[in-house]
Amino acid sequence: MKQFKDMKRIVIKVGSSTLSHAHGGLNLRKIDQLAMVLSDLKNSGKEIVLVTSGAVSAGMAKLQMSKRPSQMREKQAAASVGQCELMFIYDKFFSQYGSKIAQLLLTKTITENSILRDNAINTLETLFELAVIPIVNENDSIAVDEITYGDNDTLSAVTATLIHADLLILLSDIDGLYNDNPTSNPHASLIPIVTEIDEHIFSMAQGVGSKLGTGGMATKLQAAKIATDAGIPMVIANGENPQIIYDILNNEYRGTLFYKEEHL
Numbered sequence: 315m316k317q318f319k320d321m322k323r324i325v326i327k328v329g330s331s332t333l334s335h336a337h338g339g340l341n342l343r344k345i346d347q348l349a350m351v352l353s354d355l356k357n358s359g360k361e362i363v364l365v366t367s368g369a370v371s372a373g374m375a376k377l378q379m380s381k382r383p384s385q386m387r388e389k390q391a392a393a394s395v396g397q398c399e400l401m402f403i404y405d406k407f408f409s410q411y412g413s414k415i416a417q418l419l420l421t422k423t424i425t426e427n428s429i430l431r432d433n434a435i436n437t438l439e440t441l442f443e444l445a446v447i448p449i450v451n452e453n454d455s456i457a458v459d460e461i462t463y464g465d466n467d468t469l470s471a472v473t474a475t476l477i478h479a480d481l482l483i484l485l486s487d488i489d490g491l492y493n494d495n496p497t498s499n500p501h502a503s504l505i506p507i508v509t510e511i512d513e514h515i516f517s518m519a520q521g522v523g524s525k526l527g528t529g530g531m532a533t534k535l536q537a538a539k540i541a542t543d544a545g546i547p548m549v550i551a552n553g554e555n556p557q558i559i560y561d562i563l564n565n566e567y568r569g570t571l572f573y574k575e576e577h578l
């Protein structure tokens with residue numbers, strides 16, 4: 315495996331709980347810091363893709379919905395309002411740091427339909443050539459069960475495999491994978507490295523810890539499986555301070571690294 319600092323193509327996924335305040339509303343300071351770090355890495359010659367969550371929670375905040383909508387059509391309406399808000403804020407902050415961004419809203423059809431997949435790949439590759447930072451989310455407003463991944467952890471791993479990324483980083487509201495859910499078990503301990511994602515590892519993962527997240531640790535392990543099966547190492551770390559991305563690239567971070575020994 316290459317040193318992280320020498321890796322060029324990096325996919326970074328940020329969860330809703332990291333991008334929003336606990337009671338909803340975008341965490342502008344964190345989005346500003348994220349835009350600064352990603353712009354700086356792009357300026358240093360790296361190819362960055364941001365996979366963002368937060369459309370539903372941003373939409374809920376803007377529409378003053380106090381709890382997550384139970385009906386699919388309300389959730390989809392919230393996502394379409396929130397996606398617009400999210401991109402507006404990203405564009406403001408990324409522009410401030412001299413970066414150009416692009417929006418890609420994907421659905422699961424890219425895994426099944428080779429024409430759509432090739433087009434998604436061509437768009438991403440062309441955006442890299444143009445030094446643009448692609449920002450990816452699921453197309454929540456039209457996605458129904460059959461065509462949805464349902465969580466951005468999986469979407470980020472699929473995106474990483476499409477473009478043969480060197481590294482996938484998931485920034486969450488937790489430091490990494492623990493041997494039990496730390497939200498309910500204060501004695502749970504962090505697992506720094508996982509080289510085999512087996513039943514034992516899957517049994518440690520439970521659901522979401524906040525009212526904003528989707529999938530919890532289970533979907534992050536699915537993402538780790540997809541990425542590492544494709545030879546891409548994946549890191550889960552805490553997105554509280556987006557500057558942690560620098561620490562990850564310097565191999566000086568607290569988190570969980572997933573990789574396959576055969577890809578060393």
Ligand SMILES: Nc1ncnc2c1ncn2[C@@H]1O[C@H](COP(=O)(O)OP(=O)(O)O)[C@@H](O)[C@H]1O
Nearest residue numbers: 329330331486492494520522523527528530531
């Ligand atoms: N074994 C585990 N180790 C760490 N976190 C876990 C585990 N099992 C469940 N979780 C929960 O997963 C949450 C992170 O997932 P999620 O809420 O979907 O966040 P995000 O919005 O970042 O995707 C943690 O806050 C924690 O409550």
Ligand SMILES: N[C@@H](CCC(=O)OP(=O)(O)O)C(=O)O
Nearest residue numbers: 330367368369370465466528
């Ligand atoms: N596509 C959805 C996010 C789905 C999702 O996986 O959320 P999260 O667990 O916060 O990464 C949205 O933008 O609200």
